[in-house]
Amino acid sequence: MSQSAIDRADAATPPEVDAAQVALVSRGYWSSVLQRVWRDKVTIACGLVVLLIVLSAVFAGLLAPFDPYKTSMIQRLKPIGDGGFILGTDELGRDMLSRLLHGGRLSLFMGITPVINALIIGGLLGVVAGFVGGRINMAIMRTVDVFYAFPSVLLAIAISGALGAGLVNAIVSLTVVFVPPIARVTESVTTQVRTLDYVEAARASGARTFTVIRVHVLSNVLGPVFIYATSLISVSIILAAGLSFLGLGVEPPEAEWGLMLNTLRQSIWVSPWVSALPGVMIFATSLSFNLLSDGLRSAMDVRL
């Protein structure tokens, strides 16, 4: 910058005015997050895939060309594109496209519901443990650690096996699997936030504990915990499909990706492409959720 430019800059800013005061009116935190997400093309693409899968599951009834439960002995295991069946037919002659669309409903429901349940239960446990501390923290976290000790697949199978097959039991068992990690993450973030001066200042202003948690703790804890939970959705979808595959989730003839993978298993030598389709859907959905949550995390993870 030339000397005259410096002079002009000095003249333009009265000495009393703090330089930063002349800065532009600020944008909020969330709009800056959105802007960073917008620049990240992978995240945008994965977000669109997730949106597409969710919408196609929601509107499966309108989109599906055939009845997903209508069997036909003469049209069994048609290859992709044959006879008007865009994605072929399964071992009982049901249209694969219709079944995949309808199956998305159950698969997504079984994948997302346990994480939401676990977010509520684990988040509550974690915030209480982290904020109260002491013996209560000890009691909650050690109990959670017991569940944490088992591999998640094993735990889900064990609980599902004990409760018996069925949609509700599968969701309950997956919820139990996801409560410990969410409680742990929430507890550690809450413990960090609790000792910061702004929480102390809020307490010093005479606010009740519940108000301090609601306004000052949750606003800083929920972000990271929510992002962590979205990364669990991909695991949950795979685990839910796994339970159905093992016959511990929904039962036939229900359309569900994991179950479809199991029933088509025997046909893999006859019709390998069609048999792989439910797996492709599980893979695509899980991967998209995973990359989406990664992108959101890096967009939200700014030094404030």
Place this chain on the structure above:
Amino acid sequence: MSITTSVPNPSSASRDQVILEVRGLRKYFPVRGGVLNRQVAAVQAVDDVSFTVRRGETLGIVGESGCGKSTTARLLIRLLEPDDGSVLFDGQIVGAAGGISVRGMRRHMQMVFQDSYSSLNPRLPVEETIAFGPMVHGTGRSEARRRARDLLAKVGLEPDLFIRRYPHELSGGQRQRINIARALALEPRIVLLDEAVSALDKSVEAQVLNLLIDLKGDFDLTYVFISHDLNVVQYVSDRVLVMYLGKVVEIGDVEAVYGNPHHPYTRALLSAMPSMDPDRRSHEPPLTGDPPNLINPPSGCRFRTRCVYAESVCATKVPELYAEPAETDHQTACHMMIPGSGHSAAPAA
């Protein structure tokens, strides 16, 4: 909630009216260890501290790091529960039956923290941060926001520019101004300033100090000003309290303590302040070594391990605060000042 404090009339408020009285405040932090996590020791952070704060004055609290200054402030506003002792706000015991509730006291006492970064919620815009306190105490949202705007202007920040800002968009000085506005939003009568300007650049520090002095006049405030910076304390304080290892060693008017320090620790502390005048060079031996461990502080006078005048009595007896009859406001906890204490330099009983 029943708060029966009389509203002070500024014109009649005399300097000698006591607004805050601290009696025998004590806080030991347990040190746990071993397999069973038993308490194995205690950090004696604040031990038997008593003092008074008068209406409208600024009481400076100075001392080395770890001497209990901040703990004292947190005890006063009850972010920490004292193990022993009591605090009287306007003559009413805080948090005891028949006294004033902690919540009631906090309406009248607020605190500004040292770290201006961690003391603002990064997810809340400035407006919400300032309006939080009044809203907690039942002020309507629009009224609380209007007050936030007023206060922003009072602390020298343009409301229209700053009201929607988030803390990470502000400089250190601006954040500390927001912290001050937040503390003032409840219209307190006492503000505890815990190293409130220590983390700021020197030029910004001076601006904020002058702002604090202006606000004190405008809002009829009483300050408890905690700092390790002796120059700053001298500049803002009416009276000074010197702490060492959780104990009060000297308290008095700022001219008396700075001009005629009685306690060897105060003298050493002040001599560590470089003088601008070659004729007033320090002749006091400088302090050597680190302060002893608070887990096992020295018996008797806690300063004796670093004091060049220490004698046997200093190890056996804890010196009480004592004032010479000629200057009753200037108290010192040193055996050399107490008549008949047994110290060779003490005046005769």
